[in-house]
Every structure is written in structure tokens, then in C-alpha cells.
Amino acid sequence: MEILSLLSTGLLEALQPVNLLLIIIGVTLGLFIGMMPGLGSVNGVAILLPITFLVPPASAIIFLAAIYYGAMYGGAISSITLGIPGASTAVATTFDGRPLALQGKASLALVTAAVASFTGGTVSIVLFTIFAPPLASVALSFGSPEIFALMLLAFATFVGLGGDDIPKTVLSICLGLVFAAVGFDEISGAPRLVFFDMTGFMRGINFLVLAIGVYGIGEMLWTIDSTRGKITQTEAKISAKGVLRDARTSLKLGAKGMSIGSLLGFFVGILPAAGATPGSLMAYGVAKLSSRDPESYGKGNPDGVAAPESANNSASTGSMLPMLTLGIPGSPTTAILLGGMVIWGLTPGPRLFSDQPAFVWGLIGSFYVSNFFALVINLCFIPLFIWMLRMPFTILAPMIFVLSVVGGYAATLSMHDVWLMLIFGLGAFFLRKFDYPLAPAVLAIVLGPIAEPTLRQSLLLSSGDPSIFFTRPIAGPITVIAIILILLPLFKKLRDRFATAPAKGT
Amino acid sequence: MATTTKLLSRIVGAAALGFMALTGTVQAQSWQPTKPIDFVIMAGPGGGADQIARFLQSVAEKKKLTSRPLVPNNKGGGSGAEALIALNTASDPNHTILVTLNSFFTTPLRQPNLGIDVMKFTPIAMMGVDPFVLWVHKDSGIKTFEEWLEKVKSTDDYVMGGTGKGQEDSIVIAFLQKAFGIKVKYIPYKGGGAVAKDLAGKQIMATVNNPAETKGFYASGDVVPLLVFSDERMPAFPDVPTVKEKGKDFSYYNQRAVVGAPGQSPEAAAYYQNLFKTIYNTEEWQNYMKTESLSPLWMTPEQQKDYWKVQIERHKELLADMAK
Known part of the structure; x- marks a missing residue:
């Protein structure tokens, strides 16, 4: 009951005219920032942070959180309409969002993304409201072995899928892991895999550069190749009725993806070091794995849009939790928000909830309000995005190219990354020609930098004994499930062989 | 190419300056970020x-x-x-x-x-x-530096975390090991924040951290300071002894x-x-x-x-x- 009264004061705070206005502006800005490839919530929040000194701290964080939220919705839009991930958190959305758009179901994909984002947001806020303080201790109980086990599970969901060619999936993961290892070794501090001694590689390979290369440039080449330069036009109709119908369809077809994404995303989000990008990729993997028809993923399954989109919104709320209660940011964007809180004179940490209830509950209240407005504003803009898709591909292709180059440059402001992105694009095109799945490589470059140090920390803890992953109460079960998932295809193969062998004998 | 452009811009800049000097408009314009x-x-x-x-x-x-x-x-x-x-x-x-x-x-x-x-x-x-401070989790029951030494000496599996070999805290830990004849296992992390969090979560047993990094968990009572590595006792922790009081001439x-x-x-x-x-x-x-x-x-x-x-x-x- 105490929570309810605190929450209602928080909601009242969020609904004050100034805050409400800030939420609407923030969500709209975030939507467009998220849409621009190369600009994600991190950039948006960083750029707009100074503006927040004009308003009281509670309004300031409400504004920044609204941008964060809006960007989570916005990232999906360019992923679906152009096939370029608008933000790193929306990479998984391109897997099925783009195929849907190419089939003329862009509106369904966009509406699904919006509805899923809303669902993910709402579920996570409710979880946040009820469980915030106890969940902080869950985050604390995750040490290196637990986080590594979780990463193993994420990889396993991608390997253990029936649909794709397993050796090719493994190869794709390895390729991603190699790219993830470029740069400085976190543990010894030594530079490694610095190709051609170029200082650009010392910084490591930016994940967004790979993602834009693979999905922006690679996808464009693929479309040109598959249509042989024929002018193609994506059929897309706009009507308010259509949007409503799509909303119903998306709820029906994407329900499972949404529930998986909402829960998994929140959980991954509250772990420091993870964040929304791994959360959305893992949700995609789990949704595909648990699907009765994994083959349809990657070819335009609404669940494949719903899962990552609900997960990234859910994770963005979740990652506020370690920031507020432990003072440890769960994602790059919350790291900047944390800086903001210090500026406003608030000390995040175990005592924030008891010392600053007005601030904390105002923020939580604003999550509810921003989430609602993000949905409404997003749905209003959908016709505009669809209209964009009606352009002939001859116009769209150069646009995709320019946006990809700008996005690649904006991420780090270096030409090195633009060349790298073009090379990745070409490479992705040829790998796709030879039927290599690319999503696992993208997953590996996101999770590699989390998995590697935690693996090494764990092995240091145990003096090199791998049994540490099995004997700890939380890590143990996760590791076992991951290994079963990895071996699943092998079992299936064996079973098939035993099933067919007697048949041959008779 | 880059050098020529730089050179060019310098020449142009010099020329502009010269021109301004000639026209007498030059002011004590200090440099400003652009x-x-x-x-x-x-x-x-x-x-x-x-x-x-x-x-x-x-x-x-x-x-x-x-x-x-x-x-x-x-x-x-x-x-x-x-x-x-x-x-x-x-x-x-x-x-x-x-x-x-x-x-x-x-x-x-x-x-x-x-x-x-x-x-x-x-x-x-x-x-x-x-300055640096030695911290343990309150659940360890350790209250003083002497108790801590005893505890570390009694096990060969005492785990401490830090920000990496050769980093500040590892230098202090290396000093502790040598000066007091103890041995600990050292786990490197990416930053002091992660170290503090893993101490609060009891993933590691002790850390040497800057007070700011551990402040939140100190305020909530989760962690206990045992020893400071400053020249004099710190105003924030007046009851915590310095390493100098323990007979070692060291501060970091x-x-x-x-x-x-x-x-x-x-x-x-x-x-x-x-x-x-x-x-x-x-x-x-x-x-x-x-x-x-x-x-x-x-x-x-x-x-x-x-x-x-x-x-x-x-x-x-x-x-x-x-x-x-």
C-alpha cells in the first residue's frame, strides 16, 4: 500500500504541466534521435544533458528518461523501413522487421514495434515499481561466473536453433568474437589484433560500425542484386483503420515475443554491464528458439520484431535500477544519466530510495507517462514513415547509402570506421550469398566484450578450474541449460539417424 | 596532404594576423574552443x-x-x-x-x-x-586490520578485486602482500565502480578503493573500512588507523x-x-x-x-x- 501512495505522488509529479511538456518534447526528440543511424539514445542524452540545468533535478531526469524511451521506440523505425539499425538496441529488429517491410507489411511491423515497446515498457515499469529494492540485491548476486553463464546461454540460443546450418552459425559467431577481441585486452592491458598496426584498430571495432555495414550496406547490395536493378516499389497503404487492425494483429501474432522480450529484457537490463542491446538480441534468440516454427524467423515473423522491441524498452527501464540503487550504470546511456544525477547533487546508491523519495518516485511515475506518450506519438508518425517506403528503390538506395556512411562516421568521427563499415558491408553481402547467417556474428560482437572478461575473472577466481561454472547456485543451472541447448542439434541428428537406420535395414 | 593543409591554414592565419595588425584591429583575443x-x-x-x-x-x-x-x-x-x-x-x-x-x-x-x-x-x-582505503564486507565480521591479517593468513584462497595489474590499487595490494607477508588472489575489473559493486555483492572479499567509489555502500553499512593509506588519519574515517601507525612507512x-x-x-x-x-x-x-x-x-x-x-x-x- 505504501508503494501505491508513493507511486501516486510520483504520477502526480510527472503529470505537472512542466514535466508533462518535457515528457512530450523528450519523447518526440528521442524518437527522431533513435531513428537516425549512428545517433542513439547515448548521443541524444549526452547532447541534451546541459539543457537540463534550467529545470529542477526531478524534471531534468524525467526529460532525459523520456529521450531514452523515445529513442528506444525510434530505433526500430529505420530498422524496419530502411533496414539500417537506427540504434544499436534496434539491430535485432532488422532481422524480421526488414523482411516484413519488403513484403509490404511495413505498417504491421511498425505497429508491432510500437505495441511491443509499450508492452515491454509497461511490464518492466510494473516490475520496477514493485520489486526495485529487492531486485538490487539480485543484481549484486550476479558475479563474473553468473554473467558468463548468462552469456553462454545467449550464444547457445543462437547455436541450438534448428533452422540454420550449425557449422555456419558457429563460424559466424567465431568471426564476431574475433572482431570483438580487437583492441585492448581488458585484463592485461596489452593491445592485440591491431591489424596492419593501424591505430584505428587499437580502439577496437565499434559494434555499430559492424551493424550498419552488415545491415545498411550489405542489405542494400543484396536488394540490388536480388532485384537486378529492377525498380521495385514496396506496397504500403496508410489508414487509421489499418493501424488499428495491425495493432490487433500484432497483439495476436507477437504476444509470445512480447512476453519473452519484456521479462528477459528487464532481467538482462538490471545486470550491470549488460544493457538493452544484449537484452534485445537475447530476446530474439530465445523467441526463435522457443518457437514452433523457427524457420520463419528472419523471413518476416512478427514475433521476431516484438521480442527485441519489447526487450529493449524493458531493458532500458531495468538498467535504471542498478544506476539508482547501486550507482552503477547498466548501459552506456544510464552512465550519462548517472553523471547528470551527480550534477544535480543527488548521490545514487543504496540510500537514494530512502533519502530522495520524491525524486525516485517522480522518475518512476514519469516512466508510466512517457511510455504512454511514446506509444501515441509513435503511432501518429507511422503514416509518415510508410510514405517514405513508397519511394522507388532507385531513390531509397542512395539514401540508405548516405545514411549508412553518415551513421558510421557519427559513431566515432573517424574515416577509419567508414572504410571498415564499407568492408563489412561487402563481406556481409558475400557471406549471405553463401548462406552464412549474420545475426550470430552481430550477437558475438556485442556479447564478446562482456563474456571474455567475465570468463577470465571467473577462472582467476577458481585458479583455472572450470567447475566454478557448475558449482555456484545461480551459475550452475544456467550453464547446464546452455550446454544442453548447444548439444540439442547433435541429439536431434543422432535421433534422426537411429530413426532412419532400422528403416533402411528392413 | 594533411601537413600541407595545416601549413596552408597556418600561412593563411599568419597572413590574417598580419593584416589585422596592420589595420590596427588586433585585440588581446585569447584562444577559445570552437x-x-x-x-x-x-x-x-x-x-x-x-x-x-x-x-x-x-x-x-x-x-x-x-x-x-x-x-x-x-x-x-x-x-x-x-x-x-x-x-x-x-x-x-x-x-x-x-x-x-x-x-x-x-x-x-x-x-x-x-x-x-x-x-x-x-x-x-x-x-x-x-587516498586509498582497505575495505571488507560487514558480513565477514572483520573489524580491525589485525583480524584481517589473521584471516588472510589462515586461507590460501583470499580473493581481492581491483582495477587491473599495475593499476593503483594493485600497487597498494602488492605492498600489503610484501610488507605483511600475506598472499591474496587478485581479480582485475574494468573500473572502480564494478569493484565496489562486487565487494557489496560478496563476489570478492576485500578491496583497496578510493573512498568516493565505495561511499554509497559505506553509508548503507554494507562495507567496513580497515586501514587508510594516507599520511594522516582521514577526517571522514577518524577511527581508522593509517598504515604508518602499523609501523610501515608507506602512503599512496x-x-x-x-x-x-x-x-x-x-x-x-x-x-x-x-x-x-x-x-x-x-x-x-x-x-x-x-x-x-x-x-x-x-x-x-x-x-x-x-x-x-x-x-x-x-x-x-x-x-x-x-x-x-
Whole structure:
């Protein structure tokens, strides 16, 4: 009951005219920032942070959180309409969002993304409201072995899928892991895999550069190749009725993806070091794995849009939790928000909830309000995005190219990354020609930098004994499930062989 | 190509200056940033250096001290090597500054192949020095340093966490091991924030951390300070003894300094030196030093360079001791 009264004061705070206005502006800005490839919530929040000194701290964080939220919705839009991930958190959305758009179901994909984002947001806020303080201790109980086990599970969901060619999936993961290892070794501090001694590689390979290369440039080449330069036009109709119908369809077809994404995303989000990008990729993997028809993923399954989109919104709320209660940011964007809180004179940490209830509950209240407005504003803009898709591909292709180059440059402001992105694009095109799945490589470059140090920390803890992953109460079960998932295809193969062998004998 | 452009722009600039001098319009126009300033932080988010950088940025923002914003940029990889390389190869040294800690000295010493000579960097400001404290979790039941020593000696599996081999805390831990004849297992993390979190979560048994990094968990009573490595007892922890009281002549501080990229123009350096002097003298910073237990150690740019020389020599010795 105490929570309810605190929450209602928080909601009242969020609904004050100034805050409400800030939420609407923030969500709209975030939507467009998220849409621009190369600009994600991190950039948006960083750029707009100074503006927040004009308003009281509670309004300031409400504004920044609204941008964060809006960007989570916005990232999906360019992923679906152009096939370029608008933000790193929306990479998984391109897997099925783009195929849907190419089939003329862009509106369904966009509406699904919006509805899923809303669902993910709402579920996570409710979880946040009820469980915030106890969940902080869950985050604390995750040490290196637990986080590594979780990463193993994420990889396993991608390997253990029936649909794709397993050796090719493994190869794709390895390729991603190699790219993830470029740069400085976190543990010894030594530079490694610095190709051609170029200082650009010392910084490591930016994940967004790979993602834009693979999905922006690679996808464009693929479309040109598959249509042989024929002018193609994506059929897309706009009507308010259509949007409503799509909303119903998306709820029906994407329900499972949404529930998986909402829960998994929140959980991954509250772990420091993870964040929304791994959360959305893992949700995609789990949704595909648990699907009765994994083959349809990657070819335009609404669940494949719903899962990552609900997960990234859910994770963005979740990652506020370690920031507020432990003072440890769960994602790059919350790291900047944390800086903001210090500026406003608030000390995040175990005592924030008891010392600053007005601030904390105002923020939580604003999550509810921003989430609602993000949905409404997003749905209003959908016709505009669809209209964009009606352009002939001859116009769209150069646009995709320019946006990809700008996005690649904006991420780090270096030409090195633009060349790298073009090379990745070409490479992705040829790998796709030879039927290599690319999503696992993208997953590996996101999770590699989390998995590697935690693996090494764990092995240091145990003096090199791998049994540490099995004997700890939380890590143990996760590791076992991951290994079963990895071996699943092998079992299936064996079973098939035993099933067919007697048949041959008779 | 790049050099010709630079040369050209210099010639053009010189010509313009000459023209202005001729027409008599030249004023004592001091250098001003023309774009956002890349404010590189030599540590991951959440650690002591990161908190300080963000606080400095906040003061500059609040008081509108810069015409272009300071944009914090965490480069904690490779014990700060990532940040040092970023400064060394900065495309625009006049808009690139770095918040340092002692890995400013240790990383180039440990990795000569990086080709970094810190003496080429531009001194800007010494904002203070940060002491170190030995912490354990309250559930361990350990209340004093002596109890801690006993506990560590009784097991060969005592796990401590830190920010990496050769980093400040590992130097202090190496000293503890040698001076008190103990042995611990050391797990490296990406930043002081992660270390503090894993101590609070009991993933590791003890840490040597700056007070700011562990403050939240100290306030909530989760962690207990046992020993400080400053010259005198710290006002924030008046009951906690110094290592000197335990009979070892040792103290160790983390520098909280701002430096400019190598090749920064004297005008730009003067601008930043002024900026951080102003920040240093604000009430906000003076209060911050008090609440976060930093000690003041203001120096002129020349003194800073001398300080660097001394610190490089001292760290050579400390690292050599560690390797033994």
C-alpha cells in the first residue's frame, strides 16, 4: 500500500504541466534521435544533458528518461523501413522487421514495434515499481561466473536453433568474437589484433560500425542484386483503420515475443554491464528458439520484431535500477544519466530510495507517462514513415547509402570506421550469398566484450578450474541449460539417424 | 596532404594576423574552443576518475565557464592505454583533454611498445590527490586490520578485486602482500565502480578503493573500512588507523589531474589552465574535495611537470618491486 501512495505522488509529479511538456518534447526528440543511424539514445542524452540545468533535478531526469524511451521506440523505425539499425538496441529488429517491410507489411511491423515497446515498457515499469529494492540485491548476486553463464546461454540460443546450418552459425559467431577481441585486452592491458598496426584498430571495432555495414550496406547490395536493378516499389497503404487492425494483429501474432522480450529484457537490463542491446538480441534468440516454427524467423515473423522491441524498452527501464540503487550504470546511456544525477547533487546508491523519495518516485511515475506518450506519438508518425517506403528503390538506395556512411562516421568521427563499415558491408553481402547467417556474428560482437572478461575473472577466481561454472547456485543451472541447448542439434541428428537406420535395414 | 593543409591554414592565419595588425584591429583575443571539447576519462564509468570528471564537467556547465561543452568520453580499456593513445593520436590536440589517475605514469612504463612519452603531454591542473582505503564486507565480521591479517593468513584462497595489474590499487595490494607477508588472489575489473559493486555483492572479499567509489555502500553499512593509506588519519574515517601507525612507512595517493594532448598550443593550454583554476577555486569543488576526502595539492604547470618526473621514478621502483 505504501508503494501505491508513493507511486501516486510520483504520477502526480510527472503529470505537472512542466514535466508533462518535457515528457512530450523528450519523447518526440528521442524518437527522431533513435531513428537516425549512428545517433542513439547515448548521443541524444549526452547532447541534451546541459539543457537540463534550467529545470529542477526531478524534471531534468524525467526529460532525459523520456529521450531514452523515445529513442528506444525510434530505433526500430529505420530498422524496419530502411533496414539500417537506427540504434544499436534496434539491430535485432532488422532481422524480421526488414523482411516484413519488403513484403509490404511495413505498417504491421511498425505497429508491432510500437505495441511491443509499450508492452515491454509497461511490464518492466510494473516490475520496477514493485520489486526495485529487492531486485538490487539480485543484481549484486550476479558475479563474473553468473554473467558468463548468462552469456553462454545467449550464444547457445543462437547455436541450438534448428533452422540454420550449425557449422555456419558457429563460424559466424567465431568471426564476431574475433572482431570483438580487437583492441585492448581488458585484463592485461596489452593491445592485440591491431591489424596492419593501424591505430584505428587499437580502439577496437565499434559494434555499430559492424551493424550498419552488415545491415545498411550489405542489405542494400543484396536488394540490388536480388532485384537486378529492377525498380521495385514496396506496397504500403496508410489508414487509421489499418493501424488499428495491425495493432490487433500484432497483439495476436507477437504476444509470445512480447512476453519473452519484456521479462528477459528487464532481467538482462538490471545486470550491470549488460544493457538493452544484449537484452534485445537475447530476446530474439530465445523467441526463435522457443518457437514452433523457427524457420520463419528472419523471413518476416512478427514475433521476431516484438521480442527485441519489447526487450529493449524493458531493458532500458531495468538498467535504471542498478544506476539508482547501486550507482552503477547498466548501459552506456544510464552512465550519462548517472553523471547528470551527480550534477544535480543527488548521490545514487543504496540510500537514494530512502533519502530522495520524491525524486525516485517522480522518475518512476514519469516512466508510466512517457511510455504512454511514446506509444501515441509513435503511432501518429507511422503514416509518415510508410510514405517514405513508397519511394522507388532507385531513390531509397542512395539514401540508405548516405545514411549508412553518415551513421558510421557519427559513431566515432573517424574515416577509419567508414572504410571498415564499407568492408563489412561487402563481406556481409558475400557471406549471405553463401548462406552464412549474420545475426550470430552481430550477437558475438556485442556479447564478446562482456563474456571474455567475465570468463577470465571467473577462472582467476577458481585458479583455472572450470567447475566454478557448475558449482555456484545461480551459475550452475544456467550453464547446464546452455550446454544442453548447444548439444540439442547433435541429439536431434543422432535421433534422426537411429530413426532412419532400422528403416533402411528392413 | 594533411601537413600541407595545416601549413596552408597556418600561412593563411599568419597572413590574417598580419593584416589585422596592420589595420590596427588586433585585440588581446585569447584562444577559445570552437567546438565541443573531448573530455577523455582514463577509466570506465562509475569509478573515481569518472565521478570526478563528471563533477568537473557539471561545475563548468553550471557556471557556464566554457563556450563549448566538455563532452565526457570514457576510455578505460587497457589500464588507461586506450585513453593515452587517444590523446597521443588526437586529431585536434587543442580540443582534447584528459582526466588522469596514476596509470598516467604506470601504463607507459609497463607498456613501452605503446610509444607514449607522458612528458610530452601538456600540464593543465592538479585538482587534488585521492587516498586509498582497505575495505571488507560487514558480513565477514572483520573489524580491525589485525583480524584481517589473521584471516588472510589462515586461507590460501583470499580473493581481492581491483582495477587491473599495475593499476593503483594493485600497487597498494602488492605492498600489503610484501610488507605483511600475506598472499591474496587478485581479480582485475574494468573500473572502480564494478569493484565496489562486487565487494557489496560478496563476489570478492576485500578491496583497496578510493573512498568516493565505495561511499554509497559505506553509508548503507554494507562495507567496513580497515586501514587508510594516507599520511594522516582521514577526517571522514577518524577511527581508522593509517598504515604508518602499523609501523610501515608507506602512503599512496591517486592523482586527480587534468592534462592536455601532446602538441596542444600554448594559447589553448593557457585557456584550460585558467578554466580548471577557476573550477578549482569554486565552492563546489572545494566542498567536493571535503566530502570525497581528497587532499588539495595545487601546482603550477611547471611544478606539475616536475611532479610527473618524480612520480615516474617512484612508479618505476614500485613496479620493479611488484615484479620481484
